[in-house]
Amino acid sequence: MPISANCTEESRLATTKSKSTKKAARTKRELSINGEKPDMGELLELLGFNLAMVNAIFIRDVNHACSELGISAKQFAILSMIANNYGISQVDIAAALMTDRATMMAIVDRIESRKLISRERSKVDRRRQHLILTPHGNEVLNQARRAIKQSERRLLKGLAPRDVNRLLALLNQLRAGA
Numbered sequence: 001m002p003i004s005a006n007c008t009e010e011s012r013l014a015t016t017k018s019k020s021t022k023k024a025a026r027t028k029r030e031l032s033i034n035g036e037k038p039d040m041g042e043l044l045e046l047l048g049f050n051l052a053m054v055n056a057i058f059i060r061d062v063n064h065a066c067s068e069l070g071i072s073a074k075q076f077a078i079l080s081m082i083a084n085n086y087g088i089s090q091v092d093i094a095a096a097l098m099t100d101r102a103t104m105m106a107i108v109d110r111i112e113s114r115k116l117i118s119r120e121r122s123k124v125d126r127r128r129q130h131l132i133l134t135p136h137g138n139e140v141l142n143q144a145r146r147a148i149k150q151s152e153r154r155l156l157k158g159l160a161p162r163d164v165n166r167l168l169a170l171l172n173q174l175r176a177g178a
Contacts (some may be wrong), residue, residue, distance in 0.1 A: 057157060069140050074099075075111055076148065079133065079141045082117055084127035087130035116140055 003105045043049045051174040071079070075098075094104035094109040108131065111117050116137030133141065156164050 003023060045173070054155075058151075061151040061155060062148055065151040066144050069144055069147070070114070071111070071140065071144060074107060075116075076141070076144045078107060078111065079116060079137060079144070081129045083138065083141055087132065087165075089128050091128075095133070111168070140162075145171045 059073050062076065066072060066076055075099055078093055081089055081096060085092075090104050090108045093099075093103065093108075094101050099106075099107075108117070115134055118132050119129040119133055120132055122130055123161065159167070
C-alpha cells in the first residue's frame with residue numbers, strides 16, 4: 001500500500017494535540033465553495049483519483065489511530081515489514097514500499113532512536129545492515145495493528161464482508177500487474 005512520506009510530521013503533531021483538538025481532527029472535513037459541494041466532474045470516473053482519495057482517508061485515519069503510540073502510517077508499514085521479514089535491510093524495505101532511500105534512512109533512524117528496532121551488520125556482506133524488531137517495537141507494532149484494524153473497520157463499515165474481500169483481491173491483482 002502506498003503511504004505518504006509526510007505522515008511522520010502529522011503523527012508527531014497529533015501526539016501533542018489536546019483531546020478536544022484530536023476530536024476536531026477526526027471530524028470529516030467537507031469542502032464547500034460558496035456553501036456548496038464542488039462538482040468533481042470526470043474525476044469521480046477515474047480509478048486512480050478514487051484510489052488516491054480513499055488512500056488519503058486511510059492514511060489520515062491510520063495516522064490518527066497510531067498517534068497515541070507515537071508512530072505514523074509509514075512507520076507502521078516499516079515495523080510490519082521488519083516483523084514479517086527477519087533481518088530485512090532498509091534498502092529492501094524502501095524498494096518494497098516504493099520509498100526513496102533518503103526518506104527511508106530518516107524514518108529508520110527515527111524508529112531506531114526510539115528503540116523500536118535495532119541494526120545488525122550482515123555476516124555475509126559487511127556493507128549491509130539487517131533491521132530487527134526489538135521487544136518494545138513488537139509491543140508498539142501489536143498495539144498499532146489493533147488500532148489500525150479498528151480504523152479499517154470504520155472505513156469499510158458500508159461494505160459487506162464479501163465485497164471487502166473482493167476489493168482486496170482486485171487491488172492485489174492490480175498491484176501485482178503493475
